[in-house]
Amino acid sequence: xxxxxxxxxxxxxxxxxxxxxxxxxxxxxxxxxxxxxxxxxxxxxxxxxxxxxxxxxxxxxxxxxxxxxxxxxxxxxxxxxxxxxxxxxxxxxxxxxxxxxxxxxxxxxxxxxxxxxxxxxxxxxxxxxxxxxxxxxxxxxxxxxxxxxxxxxxxxxxxxxxxxxxxxxxxxxxxxxxxxxxxxxxxxxxxxxxxxxxxxxxxxxxxxxxxxxxxxxxxxxxxxxxxxxxxxxxxxxxxxxxxxxxxxxxxxxxxxxxxxxxxxxxxxxxxxxxx
Amino acid sequence: xxxxxxxxxxxxxxxxxxxxxxxxxxxxxxxxxxxxxxxxxxxxxxxxxxxxxxxxxxxxxxxxxxxxxxxxxxxxxxxxxxxxxxxxxxxxxxxxxxxxxxxxxxxxxxxxxxxxxxxxxxxxxxxxxxxxxxxxxxxxxxxxxxxxxxxxxxxxxxxxxxxxxxxxxxxxxxxxxxxxxxxxxxxxxxxxxxxxxxxxxxxxxxxxxxxxxxxxxxxxxxxxxxxxxxxxxxxxxxxxxxxxxxxxxxxxxxxxxxxxxxxx
Numbered sequence: 001x002x003x004x005x006x007x008x009x010x011x012x013x014x015x016x017x018x019x020x021x022x023x024x025x026x027x028x029x030x031x032x033x034x035x036x037x038x039x040x041x042x043x044x045x046x047x048x049x050x051x052x053x054x055x056x057x058x059x060x061x062x063x064x065x066x067x068x069x070x071x072x073x074x075x076x077x078x079x080x081x082x083x084x085x086x087x088x089x090x091x092x093x094x095x096x097x098x099x100x101x102x103x104x105x106x107x108x109x110x111x112x113x114x115x116x117x118x119x120x121x122x123x124x125x126x127x128x129x130x131x132x133x134x135x136x137x138x139x140x141x142x143x144x145x146x147x148x149x150x151x152x153x154x155x156x157x158x159x160x161x162x163x164x165x166x167x168x169x170x171x172x173x174x175x176x177x178x179x180x181x182x183x184x185x186x187x188x189x190x191x192x193x194x195x196x197x198x199x200x201x202x203x204x205x206x207x208x209x210x211x212x213x214x215x216x217x218x219x220x221x222x223x224x225x226x227x228x229x230x231x232x233x234x235x236x237x238x239x240x241x242x243x244x245x246x247x248x249x250x251x252x253x254x255x256x257x258x259x260x261x262x263x264x265x266x267x268x269x270x271x272x273x274x275x
Numbered sequence: 276x277x278x279x280x281x282x283x284x285x286x287x288x289x290x291x292x293x294x295x296x297x298x299x300x301x302x303x304x305x306x307x308x309x310x311x312x313x314x315x316x317x318x319x320x321x322x323x324x325x326x327x328x329x330x331x332x333x334x335x336x337x338x339x340x341x342x343x344x345x346x347x348x349x350x351x352x353x354x355x356x357x358x359x360x361x362x363x364x365x366x367x368x369x370x371x372x373x374x375x376x377x378x379x380x381x382x383x384x385x386x387x388x389x390x391x392x393x394x395x396x397x398x399x400x401x402x403x404x405x406x407x408x409x410x411x412x413x414x415x416x417x418x419x420x421x422x423x424x425x426x427x428x429x430x431x432x433x434x435x436x437x438x439x440x441x442x443x444x445x446x447x448x449x450x451x452x453x454x455x456x457x458x459x460x461x462x463x464x465x466x467x468x469x470x471x472x473x474x475x476x477x478x479x480x481x482x483x484x485x486x487x488x489x490x491x492x493x494x495x496x497x498x499x500x501x502x503x504x505x506x507x508x509x510x511x512x513x514x515x516x517x518x519x520x521x522x523x524x525x526x527x528x529x530x531x532x533x534x535x536x537x538x539x
Contacts (some may be wrong), residue, residue: 163371170348170365171436182382185375257460266374266416 025250052236061243070219076248078134078221079199082141086198089142090149091191094139097150098183108154115147119225123212132216140209141202148197156190157183189267192260199256203249256264296440296472297324297347297363302356303497304342318497319356324489326361326439327470331483333526334493335534340476341368342500344442347474361472363440368448370429372417378428379404379413385436400435407431407465423454427461429528434465440472447482457515459485463510482525484519485512490526493534502529 126136210223307313329402384397
């Protein structure tokens with residue numbers, strides 16, 4: 001990337017890879033926030049049961065690393081599977097809605113309404129159907145996560161250049177081929193944006209799912225762990241578990257950003273040269 | 276690699292048995308709907324292009340030239356009149372290369388749509404791709420290509436549709452003068468190698484004179500044919516050729532009459 005003459009133009013892209021400067025800003029920001037937090041607690045403003053100091057969270061993180069890792073595993077599985085299902089459902093529904101105005105009128109309002117359903121209302125039914133395993137959690141995560149994918153994909157499919165469709169028509173493309181060669185790739189960047197939103201709300205979705213539907217087993221997930229710790233006044237450990245969720249969400253988000261470069265490179269970097 | 280075309284040793288026979296490839300009789304077309312005042316784009320247009328002939332259609336902007344091409348390609352139906360036409364492929368005004376396909380896959384799009392696999396479409400597109408001065412750009416992203424190169428790929432895509440008639444809608448309108456001149460030369464050579472019936476819509480009278488076998492001058496909207504000029508000049512043609520300049524003046528005069536809205 002770097003030439004002996006130095007960069008030809010300022011680099012605004014915050015890819016951050018291999019550039020320590022790009023990492024400096026978030027590190028500084030986190031340091032400042034942690035410092036303020038520590039000072040706030042040291043000032044004796046609250047009880048340690050309400051807000052533990054960052055250093056005691058760090059200690060809890062260190063001492064409970066094994067426990068937290070064991071609890072991350074079921075949560076990560078729920079989020080991973082849930083997101084995959086939500087992507088599939090959101091995407092298929094979007095395509096169906098795009099292809100059929102009737103479905104659009106029928107399904108879209110229901111999909112919007114589904115976002116207002118409090119999970120606590122349906123949680124007993126989910127447990128009645130599927131018991132204490134992973135399925136009720138998956139249902140909750142899918143319910144929360146399919147919606148951003150649906151909305152962004154519907155908009156992306158509708159935003160295809162009509163001239164591209166006309167061109168395909170002159171080349172005698174079928175409806176399916178118009179979808180395959182124009183609409184689908186045109187909608188992909190929007191769908192991936194929806195997936196990123198879905199991923200981040202998916203992590204909190206896993207917490208809600210674990211809170212609302214009981215689990216049998218020693219390690220029931222980070223959400224379950226957080227609730228148990230809060231009840232037992234093990235606040236530093238609850239915070240430590242929350243830190244793990246925090247880091248997990250960020251890691252997932254950037255993993256998807258990397259996938260986007262592979263899936264839809266035309267939507268990412270400005271590679272425009274001679275034009 | 277050849278970025279310039281070599282003319283064929285034996286030029287394709289341009290005389291001989293000729294069939295009408297494109298025929299329009301008294302074609303009219305209006306747009307409008309309930310509550311919208313109708314706009315008549317074309318009024319009683321009759322045109323003819325023989326097979327492997329290049330018909331240039333020149334006219335002031337907004338004279339229904341694009342409508343004419345869409346009618347020939349069957350994307351629209353005329354309100355009145357009849358169209359008898361061999362299957363035609365459209366090269367739209369903007370290249371409309373798909374940004375998610377590389378150059379050779381864009382060129383071979385019609386082959387993919389015809390059901391060939393990607394590798395088979397590439398294999399079929401490759402020889403022409405190289406011959407038409409695109410060697411080395413097979414895997415290039417459309418956005419990495421210059422305007423002229425994009426038009427080459429778009430033309431190749433039209434050519435590879437396999438249709439006997441090509442409808443080119445201001446193909447070089449967005450290019451700078453030097454690139455446009457290069458591309459006109461390129462198109463003449465490409466057609467010498469791959470003869471097709473071409474309907475070329477342009478607002479550039481000189482372009483029409485350099486490339487066409489026949490020139491139809493349209494009036495301003497509603498478009499009517501106000502002049503048809505046969506071009507018998509030998510090829511390759513130089514812009515500075517006196518006969519070509521005379522022809523250009525003739526066409527420009529007709530165009531000026533048409534723009535002034537003189538009744539036919």
